[in-house]
Amino acid sequence: MLTTHGRSYVKINRAYLKVFGFRLSVCPRVCGKYIAWPVYASLTSGLSLSTLLDKAIAYVPTTAGSGTLLKATQFKGQPAWSVHGVGGYTVYMARTGKPYLLGLTASNGRSIRFSEWNTATVPGPPPASLIVTPSQL
Numbered sequence: 001m002l003t004t005h006g007r008s009y010v011k012i013n014r015a016y017l018k019v020f021g022f023r024l025s026v027c028p029r030v031c032g033k034y035i036a037w038p039v040y041a042s043l044t045s046g047l048s049l050s051t052l053l054d055k056a057i058a059y060v061p062t063t064a065g066s067g068t069l070l071k072a073t074q075f076k077g078q079p080a081w082s083v084h085g086v087g088g089y090t091v092y093m094a095r096t097g098k099p100y101l102l103g104l105t106a107s108n109g110r111s112i113r114f115s116e117w118n119t120a121t122v123p124g125p126p127p128a129s130l131i132v133t134p135s136q137l
Contacts, residue, residue, distance in 0.1 A: 002034070002123060002125075002126070004122060004123055004124060004125055005124070005125055007036050007125060008036065008037070009034040009035065009036050009125065009126055009131070010034060010035055010037075011032070011033070011034055012030050012031055012032070012033055012034065012035055012132070012137075013027075013031050013032070014027055014031060017030075017031075017137070022137045023137075026136070026137055029136070030132050030136060030137060032130075033126075033130045033131065033132050034126045034130055034131050034132070035131070035132055035133070035134065035137070036125075036131055037134065069083070069084070070082070070083050071083070072095060073092070075092035075102045075103055075113075076102070076103065076113055078094065078102060079094070079095040079096050080092040080093060080094060080095050080102050081093045081094075081095050081099075087106075087107075088106060088107030089104050089105065089106055089107070090104070090105045091103075091104055092104070092105070100114075100118075101114050102114060
């Protein structure tokens with residue numbers, strides 16, 4: 001699924017056709033192309049990097065309570081500041097340059113890494129030649 005510029009697109013394949021009850025015989029014409037339906041926009045409404053980060057940052061302590069300590073450390077080989085937060089999470093922020101979120105580690109050792117901060121480009125919609133309508137299915 002690709003949501004960009006206020007529209008959502010789903011790349012069509014055999015599984016898509018089967019799940020939604022379309023004839024598999026149309027696959028040679030439409031598989032590998034995209035369908036744009038407003039219904040998909042509702043699936044992604046409210047989903048953004050900002051909302052995901054809001055959830056992640058909820059584990060960062062907001063006050064320096066007893067035992068809260070900012071430590072100089074490394075995260076995945078990068079110089080970082082760490083702070084132990086709510087729910088056993090440790091939050092890592094860049095120690096050099098402008099601070100930004102590097103990642104989170106849970107008490108079970110699982111981690112989320114935020115890489116290539118602010119380098120992503122927003123993809124554009126698929127070319128018109130690759131967009132099909134429901135009537136073409």
